[in-house]
Amino acid sequence: MADQYRLFGAELSPYSVKVRSYCRYKDIPHRWIIRSAAVQDEYNKYAKIPIIPLLVTPQDAGMQDSTPIIEQLEARYPAPSIHPADPVSGFLSALIEEFGDEWGNKWMFHYRWAREVDQLSSAGRIARMMMPAADDKQHTQMVAQVRERMVNRVWFVGSNAQTAPQIEASFCEAIEQLDAHLSSRAYLFGARPSFGDLGLWGQIYNAWTDPTPCAFVEGRAPHVLAWVQRMVWPRAVGEFEPWSNLEPTLLPFLERQLGARFMPWTLANAEAIAAGREEFSVELDGHTWTQKPQKYHAKSLQALRAKYAAVTDTSGLDPLLARIGCLHGLQG
Ligand SMILES: N[C@@H](CCC(=O)N[C@@H](CS)C(=O)NCC(=O)O)C(=O)O
Structure with a gap:
């Protein structure tokens, strides 16, 4: 049996750095292994699908998919918990984790491949890593190959x-909302990192490594910038705050990003998959949004509904979820 976990990932993979920051926060002994041709045989032994992160346990079992990886590790290493004990904050943290993975990924992926300056920066770093x-x-050949492949995948x-x-x-508004919220606390739910920080940060950290979103964060959002850097190696500096403290500045973010955009989008996506449609359109914040359905996201909506169904005391949570426009979607 090995004495530590092995985490195969990449700096440019938001889901990989999310798991790495989790392991660092929890002091879980692990080795970060950059996925490259040199480790491909070892990677292939454990990976069931060709994605990163891949976590290999000391008992030699492979784990994939960042959300269940963190949930399983959390069960094994419960302290310090990444879940605020208060039922409102506890569920919102899980909701933000999911939002980061699903909607935050649109920010990151779009900015990475939309403009030439970002395409060259990212493709250059990916080519060098490979x-x-x-x-x-x-x-130069590898940069051109990566760039062409990825630019043609943004529709995804x-x-x-x-x-x-x-x-x-959505990105610019969210960053300004988060900046206001993080101006008086180290993490989203107070003085210790939560599940929600991890999911959201993986995407924003990666966006920050690309020139265009980096300029926006660095020019407009000093507190987000500090959080982006803090989350690379997160440490608790106190306790989670009560929801009443968080509400004034977290509510606008929840209403505008999760309620006005993410929830109607995820419901329309799930409905399009169920109906076997090739494409769907939905009104988000007064604008028409059209895309091909994303299959994975229907599964994550089911997982989110199961998390909501498992909350035993919803007396404080339900009015808030209704207010931010997320209750009906979670009740299914
Ligand atoms: N839901 C998965 C998503 C993982 C994922 O999409 N990983 C990307 C990199 S960020 C990947 O490996 N894509 C395949 C590829 O790049 O070949 C998770 O949370 O781990």
Whole structure:
């Protein structure tokens, strides 16, 4: 039996750095292994599907998918908990985790591949990671290959000429809302990192490594910038705050990003999958959004509904979820 976990991932993979920050916060002994051709055989032994992160346990079992990875580790390493004990904050943290993975990923992926400056920055770093010893000619070829492949995949997260301004408006508004919230606390739910921080941060951290969203964060959101850097190696500096403290500045973010955009989007996506449609359109915040359905997201909506159904005391939670426009979707 090995004495530590092995985490196969990449700095440019939001889901990988999310799990790495979790392991760092919890002091879980692990080795970060950059996925490259040099470790491909070892990766193949454990990966069931070709995605990162891949976590290999000391008992030699492979685990994939960042949300269940963290949930299983949390059961094994319960302290310090990433779940606020208060039922309102506890569920909102899980909801924000899901929002980060699903909607935050649109921000990240769109900005990464929309403009030439970001395409070149990202493709350059990915090519260098894949072939660290490549000479200039090989590197240039690899950059062109990565760039072409990824630019042609942005439609997958719903980024297109119609939705691009909506994705960017959502990102800019969210960053300003988060900046106000983080101006008087270290993390989303107070003085310790939560599940919600991890999911949201993985995407915003990655966006921050690309020139265009980096300029927005660095120019407009000093408190988000500090949080982005803090979350690379998170440490508790106190306790979770009561919901009443968090509400004034977290509510606008929940209403505008989760209620006005993410929830109607995820419901329309799930409905389109159930109906076997090739494409769907939905009104989000007064704008028409059209894309091909994303299959994985229907599963994560089911998982989110199961988490909501498991909350025993919903007396404080339900009025709030109704207010932010998320209750009907969670009740299914
Ligand atoms: N739901 C998965 C998503 C993982 C994922 O999409 N990983 C991306 C990188 S961020 C990936 O490996 N994509 C396949 C590829 O790049 O070949 C999770 O939370 O771990």
